[in-house]
Amino acid sequence: MLSIDCADSVKISDEKSVTRYSSSDWAERGFCTKCGTHLFYYLKPANQYHLPIGLLKTDNDFKFTHQIFIDEKPEYYAFSNQTHNMTGAEVFAHFQDEG
Incomplete structure (x- = not known):
C-alpha cells in the first residue's frame, strides 16, 4: 500500500x-x-x-521518504529515489518500543 x-x-x-x-x-x-x-x-x-x-485530492507535492516491510517487497519493483527502509522485524520492534 x-x-x-x-x-x-x-x-x-x-x-x-x-x-x-x-x-x-x-x-x-x-x-x-x-x-x-x-x-x-x-x-x-x-x-x-x-x-x-x-x-486524497492533491497537487502531488509529496516526498517519498520511507518504506516498511522492505524484506517482503516483490522483486519486480524498485523506486529510484533513496528512502529510509525498515524490515518487518524492525517495524515491529520500533512500535513495541513506543507502546
Missing part, C-alpha cells in the same frame, strides 16, 4: 460510516461501512493515521 503519513491531522466527519478493526495491540484499520473500502491505518501509541494516497 502506498500511503501518506497524516500524523494526527485526520478529522473523520461521519464516524458512523467507518468501521475500525483492531488488527493488533498497537494498530487499527479503518473501512467504509457501506462499501468496505480501506480508509486508513491508525497507529494507536503515536496517534498517527496513514491514508492510501488514492483517497
Whole structure:
C-alpha cells in the first residue's frame, strides 16, 4: 500500500460510516461501512493515521521518504529515489518500543 503519513491531522466527519478493526495491540484499520473500502491505518501509541494516497485530492507535492516491510517487497519493483527502509522485524520492534 502506498500511503501518506497524516500524523494526527485526520478529522473523520461521519464516524458512523467507518468501521475500525483492531488488527493488533498497537494498530487499527479503518473501512467504509457501506462499501468496505480501506480508509486508513491508525497507529494507536503515536496517534498517527496513514491514508492510501488514492483517497486524497492533491497537487502531488509529496516526498517519498520511507518504506516498511522492505524484506517482503516483490522483486519486480524498485523506486529510484533513496528512502529510509525498515524490515518487518524492525517495524515491529520500533512500535513495541513506543507502546
